[in-house]
Amino acid sequence: MKYNNIITHSRSGKPIAARDKKKDFIADYRPEESFLCYKAAGQYGLIIYNILKWKMGMDKFQFGSAKDSYVVSNKETKRWMTRQRKNEAIDDLAEAGYLTIVEAKLGKNKKVRLNFTND
Secondary structure: OOOOOOOOEOOOOOOOOOOHHHHOOOOOOOOHHHHHHHHHHHHHHHHHHHHHHHHHHHHHHHOOOOOOOEOOOOOHHHOOOOOOHHHHHHHHHHHHHOEEEEEOOOOOOEEEEEEOOOO
């Protein structure tokens, strides 16, 4: 059986009651924000946005609140991009105003925070 996270109708076509938003895979995921990140830094910006949103959602679900800043490690992005492309995308997102670089040390990953408000 395939697991679908957002189920709106049963197999017979009858609508199901409203879903519990706390059980979403990526809590508070907004496609319009991901599109803005894609426009600013291309596919790499979208990947970074997805990783950060996932981390924020998991912390919020598990601990009740998100941290002040997060690190996008090279191990997390190794499958999709090089560390140079990751840093260029982070800089592009920061230049566009969608991301804030909290801490940037030489030889270390940058600590960043998304600038989108969660309503």
